[in-house]
Structures are given as C-alpha cells and as structure tokens.
Amino acid sequence: MIFIQDKKDCCGCSACTSICGKNAISLPLDEEGFQYPLVDLSLCVDCGLCEKVCPILNVEPEVPNPAQKGYLLQLVENEIRKQSTSGGAFTAIASWVIKQGGVVFGASMDVETFEVHHQSVDTVEGLGQFRISKYVQSHVDDSYNKVRDLLKAGRWVCFSGTPCQIEGLHHYLRKKKYDKLVLVDVVCYGIPSPGVFKDYMQWKQKEIGGKFKRVLFREKILSYNYTSFSVYNEDSRKDYHLGVEREQFMRSFFSNINVRPACYDCKFKKRYRVSDFTIWDCYDVKAFSKNFDEEGTNRVLVHTELGKQILSEIRPNVKLEQFNDLDYFIADEIAMVKSVPMGPKREQFFKDYQNMQIGDLMQKWFPTTMKVRLNSLLRMTAFRFGIYNDAKRIVKRLLGKN
Template identity: 45%
Template sequence: MITITDKSKCCGCNACANICPKNCIKMKRDEEGFLYPDICQDECISCNLCESVCPEINVRAEVPFKQDGYIVQIKDENIRRESTAGGAFSAIARYIIQSGGVVFGVVMDDKFLAHHTYVESELELQKYRNSKYVQSFVGESTFKQVREFLNKGRTVCFSGTPCQIEGLKLFLKEDYKKLITVDVVCRAVPSPLAFEKYIELQNKCLGTDIINVRFRDKYFGYKYSTMNICTAKNNWSYHRGIESDPWLRAFFSGICNRPSCYECNFRKRYRVSDFTIWDCFSVCNFSKKMDDDKGTTRMLVHTSKGRELFDKIKEEIKYVELNPDEIVNGVKEIFEPSKRNPKRDEFMADLNILDAEKLFKKYFPNTIKVKIKRFIRIALYKLRIYKFVKNLYSIILKK
C-alpha cells in the first residue's frame, strides 16, 4: 500500500489511483495545493498494485540507446504562432487524429486548473497548444481511458511530463504498438494554489475577471515570450515577460515547485517516451534559415515507433537533423533537477496566510530594478535588435 511519509517521493502522476481495483485511492490536495494519494484503508485489499506502478518506487536505470535529434518547425504558420515553440507536438497529434486516433494532452479549464483530457478532432487540438506553467491533474481514470482505447485497437498519443509518462508506462505494463508518448522537457511543476493566488492578484490589478491566459505568447517574438492575459476589457493587451510578470518570476525562481521536482528521478537523456521535445531559443547555433523568431522545437526520437511516425510527418514540417549530443549540450533541464529557492518554505507558509497582493508584493515586488529590466527589453525589441542580442548570448554561451 502506498504510504507518503516523504512528499519528495511522490510526483503526483496518479498511476496509483488509476490502478487500484477497489477505487479506494483518491488524490487529495495538501496545504501547498499539490495532490497526493489518500487511501481508504477500510476498503484496501493490500494487493500492492499501487506500489508496482509508482515511478518513484520503481525508478528505472538509464540505459543508453540509439537516438535521433532534430530541430523542427511545423509548416502551418497559424499553428506555429499558437504553439509554445515550433509546433512539433501539433504535427504529431494531427497525424494521429487523421489516422483515426485519440490524443491526450493538457487543457486549462475555466477555473484555471490544468488537467489531462483527450480529443478526437483536429479542431480541438488547439487547446493543447501553449505551455501550462502549473502542475496538471492527470485524473483518477485517465490512464484507464488510455488502456481502453488501446484495447479497442485505437492509436493513442499521450503527452505529459516525464514522470507522468513513466507512470503511464508502468500502469499499462506492456508496450502497446499503437501508443505514442511525447514528454516535454520539464523545468518543474509549480503549485496550482499559488497560481490561483496569481489569478486573484491579476483580477484585482486589471480591474475585471480574467477570461483566459497564455503562458508563452509570441507578441514580442519567440525569444521574448510573455505571459498574456485576456479580460473582457483588454483584448489580450497584457504582455509581461520573465523579468516583470509575478507568475513567471515565481515559476523561474523555484519558490513554489512540487517537493519531488527538487529531487527529480526523471531528469535524464534516455527516456521511456517515443519523443522528447523542448524549446530551441538557440536555433541560430544550428540553422540560420530557421532562425526567424517564430518558434522552433528541439526533438529527440527514442524508439523505432517514433522514427516511423517522424517519417510520416516529414511533409508537414521543416526540420534539420542533428547529432543528439549537440542538441542536448548545455540543456540543464534535461539532466539537473530544479534548484530549491531558499525562501520556498516561507513562501508556501505565507500562501495560506497572506492575500494575493501582499504575497506577491512581499516576494516579487515591482522594484526599480524590475522596471529597468522591462524597459531595456522593450527598448531592444522596438529597436529591432532584441533577436540579435539574444543570438549573441546563445552563441557566446553555446546554449
């Protein structure tokens, strides 16, 4: 039976809740806003299936194998504009849908909670585009839905963080030929409760309720992506970057991440997924032709299934094949866990005490330094040299 005594040993993948034959495991939110398994011991039959599918208990040894490396851009410019990077996932997902398959991904609902759903039409794929910088709730039946579709002979594409993919694979127990998995290189998963506080803050600051958010908008270009907020009054006019938006500052500071993220067991190059995808801000180091500041995806292909599918989507994408060693070089998010902010425990304690305005003002005040950083970035963008400066930075640091 799963017993959580150390929260750094639970990634919240929901595999245990999905496998329980008595449905006596429910995911319960803690005081930090993260979900952990809560077991009704009166109904538990001690089958230990929950332990057998836990990726934190069953950590897989990393074994090197042949990989293919690419940088990718989808040819459909509308899709690329809506995507976080180059639209590689949309190219994969669109092929799956066109082949009669099902795609699982993450959506943000009207309460600004991220959770996994599935879609069966190309039009619905739009809601999966753009990163969600908050932990998604997989659901206590989502993995079972994946298995049901596979057992019916349907092709399934499942995207998620590396720990979620590991949990799914352990749950399924067999390598289904028609399952395609795509993991996104993950910096960390921040607290949904902290994000609710951010929404509360912005509702007050903007003077009206938020309708929608985009965590990685390309209004100022791909290399200066911003948090973008839509209200009934502003027509998507809020654009703030990592230097000035309170949520992006919190996320990238490591102050509100899940405890397991600081000791992540899934930071590795050789993964159980078919594809690993992530940003390519340094596209200038790999291809001058593709350096248009509209978004590019780096991709590792791990399996023969992945290679077969990549061959089938080649007509839909622009790509350059690269040595995998070259494209992972310097990418800390693949190999190293996120660093724990020294003020993390204090922030989390204040999360339940302070109102939103006081919380973010205490930890992320809008200081003169912050204002200067934003001014410089906007000035560089208006002078049309921001891309040049970012490229120079990438070339010097080779990342």
C-alpha cells in the same frame, strides 16, 4: 499500500489512484497546493498494486539507445506554429495520430477554475487547447484509465505530458508495449503549484475586473525569444500582457520557489526515455542551423522506431533537419538531465502562502521594483532596435550557458 513519508518521493502522476480497483486512493491538495495520494484504509485490501505502478518507487533505468536521433523541427503552417510554444512539434505529431482515427491527450486550462487538467480530443481543431505550455501542474484525473480502454479497443492514442506523467502511464500500463500508443514528453524545468496559481489568478481577476477567457503563459506577441504572459478578458480593454521577466507568477516559477518538491530531485530527467518523442525549445536556432527562422523551433529526440516512422510520414507538414552531434544538441538544455536547485527561501515562501493574502504575498516576494522595470525596459528597447536575440545570445554565452 502507498504512504508518502517524504514529499519529494511523489511527483503526483496519479498512477496509484488510477490502478486501485477499490477506489481507495484520493488526491487531495496539501498546504502548498499540490496533489498527494491519501489512502482510505477502510477500502484498501492491501493488494500492493499502487506501489507496483509508482514510477518513483520503481525508477526506470536509463538505457543508452544508439538508435536515438535528433532533429530541428518547425511546423510549416506558420499560424499554428505561432500559437505553439516552440515550433509546433506537438501539433505535427498529434495531428498524425488524429488522422489515424486516434485520440490525443494533453494538458488543458479551465478558465472557470484556473485549473489545468488532462483532457482528450479526437479532432485537429481540438488540439488548440493543448497548445502553449501551462506552467502549473496538470491533474491527470482518470486519463490513464481512458488511455488503457482506448488501446484495448484498438484505437491509436497519443499521450503528451511531463516526463513523470509519461513514466507514470508507462508503469500504469505495466510496461506493456502497445503498438498504437504514441508517447510525447517535454523537457521539464519543474512544475509550479496549482493551488498558488489558482489563488493568484482569482486575485488577478478581481484586481483587473471583467472575466478572464484565455490564459497564455508564453504568447509569442513580440517574438519567440521574448514572450508575454497574456490574459484575454471578455472585456478586451482589460487584456493583460506582461513580459515573463516582469510578470509575478512567472517570476515565482523561475526563482525555483514554488515548484513541487519532487522536481528538486527529479527521477525523470534523462536523455534516454520511455517515450517515443522528447520535444523542447531551441531559442538559439542559429547555433544549430542557418536554415531556420527565429520564430519558434523545436528540438526533438526520437527514441523509437515508431517515432521515426511517424516523423517520416509528417515530413510534408514540417521543416525538418537532422542534427547528428547529439551531445552538442542537448548540451545547453540543462533541464533535460538536471533538477533545478531549491530556492533557498522556499520554506518561508510557503509559510507566507498559508498566512497571507495572495496579492500581499506576491507583492512581498516579487515586487515590481525599479530594477525589474529597468530590466523590462532594457529588454523592450533591445527588442525594438532588433538586437534582442543577439544580446540574449551574448549574455547567455557570458554567463557560460552555452
């Protein structure tokens, strides 16, 4: 039976809870606001299935795949690309599955509770709720069971999520290769605490007033390279947009202080994966091709024959260019293969989280200092003068990130 001794040994994928036929495992939040499995011993019959499907106890070996291909991708439909985090690759793939009469699973934000849950849809319109990366861990709930039932009924299914969720599903399905299952994972930096996010948003809503109706972690208001954390209010005068360099929750995320312990030692960061597609950003698209604009591009790794077939069938809907030097293609995206380092003050941050009001916590840890304001002002100015992308590129190169 599952017993978590060290929190870094659980990514919260929920494969164990989903497989347990006795419903003996629940997933309560811990004091940091993350879900961990808890076994009810009175229900457990010690069958061992939960351990067999755990993707951390059964790490999937990385098998080099010489047939892997890499592409730059932009959705042709510009309005939907603008509503997508990067180039709209997810929508292109998911729409193909829906066209086959299939069902798509993705992460969706509930603005009543400020929780992110995996949901399923079977219409192209329904895909909108999955667009835009939510930088907070999604609850998988009973999605794996639904995926299995749909596959058994012969339906096409697309499941999108973080690499640990994809490997969790792969193990939950006992590695069975279903012909009609399409797996899409993202390159994943790490995933912040649902508990901290919920408290933060409830506090923000009280501070700002009105009622939040939409939260977008990365809206392309100014550009793809300079996105805003946006909150749309029922009273539009109270809408809230801040650059990610200034917004407190986003700053907490990028300071590596509030992500799940497993993310600091992630077992799923690799180039060769069990998914059909791995999709991620391409901020500096000009470093790869002169044929794409800078309004949002995906890099896509295709791992399987099914992936290649889908890509060839969605060609009319996407601008696509193959990139042959895959070492170069992935080199600047360190999050593909390497875990983030733990913020040195993480322990203190979460001690404070337990003892302080969330507003005071964020003011203490991420105050809006002169330095933060100045940084924000410089970015805005660079943007207004049309030199933001070039300046970003130069700073990145000076810091040796390219």
